[in-house]
Every structure is written in structure tokens, then in C-alpha cells.
Amino acid sequence: MLYQLSEKIFALEAQGKKITKLNLGEPDWRPSEKVAEAARSALALGKDRYASAQGELALMEKIAEIHGCKPENVVVTLGSKWAIYATIALTLKQGENAVTFSPNWPAYASMYRQAGGTLKTVELKQENNFTLDLEQLEKTIDEKTRLIILNNPSNPTSRAFSDKEEQAVLDIANKNRLRVLFDDAYRDLLFKPRKERPIGEYFTACSFSKTFGMTGWRAGYLIAGKDFVKKMVAFNQITLTNVPQFVQAGALEALEEKDTIARQARKTCEERAELAQRILGRKFNVPMPDAGFYVFPKINSDAIEFAKLLLKKGIAITPGQAFGNYPENIRISLTANLEELKMALEKIVEAKIQK
Ligand code: PLP
Numbered sequence: 001m002l003y004q005l006s007e008k009i010f011a012l013e014a015q016g017k018k019i020t021k022l023n024l025g026e027p028d029w030r031p032s033e034k035v036a037e038a039a040r041s042a043l044a045l046g047k048d049r050y051a052s053a054q055g056e057l058a059l060m061e062k063i064a065e066i067h068g069c070k071p072e073n074v075v076v077t078l079g080s081k082w083a084i085y086a087t088i089a090l091t092l093k094q095g096e097n098a099v100t101f102s103p104n105w106p107a108y109a110s111m112y113r114q115a116g117g118t119l120k121t122v123e124l125k126q127e128n129n130f131t132l133d134l135e136q137l138e139k140t141i142d143e144k145t146r147l148i149i150l151n152n153p154s155n156p157t158s159r160a161f162s163d164k165e166e167q168a169v170l171d172i173a174n175k176n177r178l179r180v181l182f183d184d185a186y187r188d189l190l191f192k193p194r195k196e197r198p199i200g201e202y203f204t205a206c207s208f209s210k211t212f213g214m215t216g217w218r219a220g221y222l223i224a225g226k227d228f229v230k231k232m233v234a235f236n237q238i239t240l241t242n243v244p245q246f247v248q249a250g251a252l253e254a255l256e257e258k259d260t261i262a263r264q265a266r267k268t269c270e271e272r273a274e275l276a277q278r279i280l281g282r283k284f285n286v287p288m289p290d291a292g293f294y295v296f297p298k299i300n301s302d303a304i305e306f307a308k309l310l311l312k313k314g315i316a317i318t319p320g321q322a323f324g325n326y327p328e329n330i331r332i333s334l335t336a337n338l339e340e341l342k343m344a345l346e347k348i349v350e351a352k353i354q355k
Pocket of ligand 1: 025077079080081082105151155183185206207208209215220221
């Protein structure tokens with residue numbers, strides 16, 4: 001269904017139609033010139049050879065400094081997607097499962113299937129502002145569960161869970177002898193920034209894609225215990241070999257500038273979220289997001305039909321069905337400048353499905 005929709009978008013674009021694409025998880029800002037220059041300089045210095053499957057030492061040291069851990073706790077990956085997939089592949093045996101909260105990023109379920117397991121979800125309710133349902137989490141865990149995944153802040157809701165809620169999830173995991181994987185892809189885009197989580201007996205996957213606009217660079221990393229890092233390095237050696245050194249040089253520069261870049265990205269996201277809330281709020285219930293660039297309003301009609309209707313008006317969004325049992329929600333990525341976004345949001349508010 002989703003692939004049909006994206007094929008349709010490509011076909012319309014091929015016909016020369018202008019589509020405002022609010023359907024992607026890709027920010028419209030780009031890496032800074034200094035980041036690009038760092039990668040170019042590394043290339044000029046011949047940093048394009050086979051390299052360490054764990055990562056470049058300078059980058060791992062910087063990551064360790066930021067997270068308060070040691071380089072031996074860090075492994076640099078091809079986007080955080082690889083950090084997540086490799087963690088799943090290395091913690092799961094055939095027939096086992098993980099639990100996450102929905103609505104959720106659809107890739108988790110596909111990754112689990114690929115690794116021979118299943119993903120169970122605990123459905124969070126819009127009526128409760130997508131508050132974590134810890135009771136249901138406990139009920140969903142069974143003897144085959146190995147991992148809990150917590151994406152905080154969440155794609156698609158942009159809802160952030162508190163440190164206390166994270167601790168409650170960790171407590172449940174400890175009680176059941178499970179590990180937790182924190183997916184922090186959007187953490188640096190929290191409108192109220194938080195300190196890094198103290199290092200502990202869990203996995204943390206981080207991304208350069210969102211905050212730094214480096215989606216195509218494929219840079220991310222995992223923080224984990226040193227024995228797990230060793231396993232992951234061995235896995236990297238037989239699969240991706242290494243993240244290109246020149247990409248890591250750009251990633252290091254991004255971290256050097258992190259405070260400035262993240263502040264600007266957060267400001268951009270917050271302005272857009274306020275605009276979305278103002279315009280969409282005229283018709284839908286749109287809580288103010290806690291972070292990032294998604295809103296996930298309930299539109300009270302079928303989301304796939306609504307997506308088709310919007311596409312006719314030149315706007316692409318993602319129907320809620322992509323993220324679980326949310327047939328009347330749509331995910332709007334606020335990934336256009338304020339002017340274009342305003343026009344698109346007005347059209348979304350005016351669009352009506354003929355019943
Ligand atoms: N986690 C979540 C929740 C995401 O939405 C995404 C990308 O959309 C990723 C992880 C992976 O991002 P990347 O592999 O580009 O770091």
C-alpha cells in the first residue's frame with residue numbers, strides 16, 4: 001500500500017507535477033559546509049581505504065566524550081539503521097521476539113522478520129496522548145522476548161517519554177532479564193534538550209541523519225557494553241567492513257559543531273511545529289510535539305483515502321496504517337520551509353473526503 005503510494009509520487013513527479021513531499025523522514029536542511037569540507041579534505045588525504053570495522057579513533061573518542069563512556073563502548077555504523085539491525089541480529093535467535101510501543105517506525109518489524117523473529121507491539125492511544133502503557137508492556141512480554149525497543153522521542157508522534165518513564169521500562173526489562181535498545185534518532189531534536197543518558201546495561205542507537213541533515217552519508221553509531229561491541233565489530237567485518245573514513249571525518253566535524261547545529265535544527269523544528277499546531281488545530285486535535293519534525297493528527301476518516309486525495313492536490317503525507325493500527329491518523333513531516341508548509345497545511349485542513 002505504502003509502496004504503491006510512493007510509486008505514484010515518483011510517477012507524478014516524472015510527469016512534471018510539483019509535489020510537496022511531507023511524507024519522508026528526511027529533513028530539508030543539509031550538512032554544514034564545514035562538514036562537507038572535512039569529508040573532502042579526508043578524501044584528498046587518501047582516507048578512502050579499508051579501515052577499522054569499529055570506527056575511526058578520533059570519532060569514537062568524540063562520541064565517548066559526549067556520552068561519558070569509553071571508545072571501547074562505541075561502534076560506528078552505516079546510519080543508526082545498521083546499529084539497530086545488527087543489535088537485533090546479534091541478540092535474537094530464531095523464533096524469539098522483541099516488544100516495542102506503537103505507533104512505531106515500520107522498519108523494526110521488517111528487521112525482526114529478516115532476523116527470523118517477530119516484533120510485538122503495545123498499542124499506545126491518542127486519547128491518552130500516547131502515554132507509555134507499562135502494564136500492557138509487562139503483559140506482552142513472554143518467555144521468548146529478548147529485547148524492548150524504545151524510540152524516544154517517537155517517530156511518528158514526536159512524543160517524548162520522560163527519564164522516569166525510561167527508568168520504568170528499564171526496571172521491567174531487568175525484572176524479566178531483557179535488554180533495552182534506545183533508539184535516539186531524534187533525541188538531539190528535543191525542544192527541551194536533555195543530558196545524555198548515563199551509560200548502563202543497555203544499547204543506544206544514534207544517528208547523524210536527522211539533526212545534521214546527513215541522511216545520505218549513512219553515519220550512525222551504537223553505544224553498548226564492550227563485549228557486545230566486540231561482537232558487533234566482528235559482524236561489521238563480515239558485512240559492511242567499515243563506514244567510509246571520509247564519511248567519519250564529516251561526522252566528526254558535525255559533532256564538533258553539534259551545539260550550534262542542533263540549536264538551529266531545534267529552532268527550525270519548533271517554529272514549524274507551532275505553525276502546524278496553529279493551522280491543523282483549527283480542525284484536528286494536534287498536541288504540540290516535544291521534538292523533531294513530525295505531527296500525527298487524527299483526521300477521523302480513512303488515512304489512505306485521505307493520502308490519495310491530498311496527492312491529487314500535490315501534497316504527499318504518510319497514512320497512519322504504516323505505523324500500526326492507526327487507520328485515521330496521518331503523519332505529516334514538517335520538512336519544507338515555512339511558506340511552502342503553510343500552503344500545504346492550509347490545503348490539508350481544507351481537504352474533505354466525499355462520503
Ligand atoms: N530510527 C527511527 C525511529 C527512524 O525514523 C529512522 C529513520 O527514519 C532511523 C532510526 C534510521 O535513521 P538512519 O539510519 O538514517 O540513522
